[in-house]
Amino acid sequence: MPLESAEGLILRLHDFSESSRVVTLYTREFGKMRALAKGGKRLRSPFESALDLLTHARIVLVRKTGGSLHLLTEAVQATRFGGLRDNLEGIHGGFLVAELLGDWTEENDPHPRLLDEALATLARLSAGTLSGEAARAAVARFESVLLWELGYRPELERCVGCTRKALAGPLAFGFGHGGILCPVCRRDQRGWRELSDKAWKAALELTRQAAGEESGDGPLAACDGDTRRQVARWLGEYLGWIRGRRPRLMGWQET
Ligand SMILES: [Zn+2]
The missing domain is CATH 2.40.50.140 (Nucleic acid-binding proteins)
Structure with missing residues (x-):
């Protein structure tokens, strides 16, 4: 051989x-x-x-x-990534990235961009000066690229039921539908979570960044705490829906 x-x-x-x-x-x-x-x-x-x-x-x-x-x-x-071991936020984020690559991907299914994105995230996390919020934002960016690469791109621009683009709140994300459900289309539907207007916009920006190749900490770094937590919970639930269980270390990101 x-x-x-x-x-x-x-x-x-x-x-x-x-x-x-x-x-x-x-x-x-x-x-x-x-x-x-x-x-x-x-x-x-x-x-x-x-x-x-x-x-x-x-x-x-x-x-x-x-x-x-x-x-x-x-x-x-x-x-x-020596700096990871020096800060608790960094090591939590690093282990979450490892858990997602280990349990959310299949063998013999290479996605070079996922490796690049994981390495870039670890490099950010190992910078000793990174705040807890910025660490969580960096991992959220990795998660949105993971969704994109695995073929679970969330539809956030139009309702997946009626395809209407003029979205008016309160908006909700249907996990089984993989996208936004307007108030009419989600009647009688289960498995959705409401998103505030700010959280929806942040999730939309996160997804747009995942579609492109631009680097950076991701849009959540500039969000208020409540919006960042809402988006993290949404990501955790969507990842959980895909795999049948939530990432074990997701709790860290939702604080
Ligand atoms: Zn609709």
């Missing part, structure tokens, strides 16, 4: 035997994958210090077929 090179972010590490570990990574080339790192628990191993959570690594591997674990033969640290 040929050796292949890849780069990715380390999402999870599990002990496999006395000396080996199973590594879950999100790679640019192959999307999410699980690989066995033989000798990965030894101090002197071909992986040096690269096998650490939320480390961006360049790897060499042998890909296996038929659902067996791939074999990791080398790993070198490309970026270590």
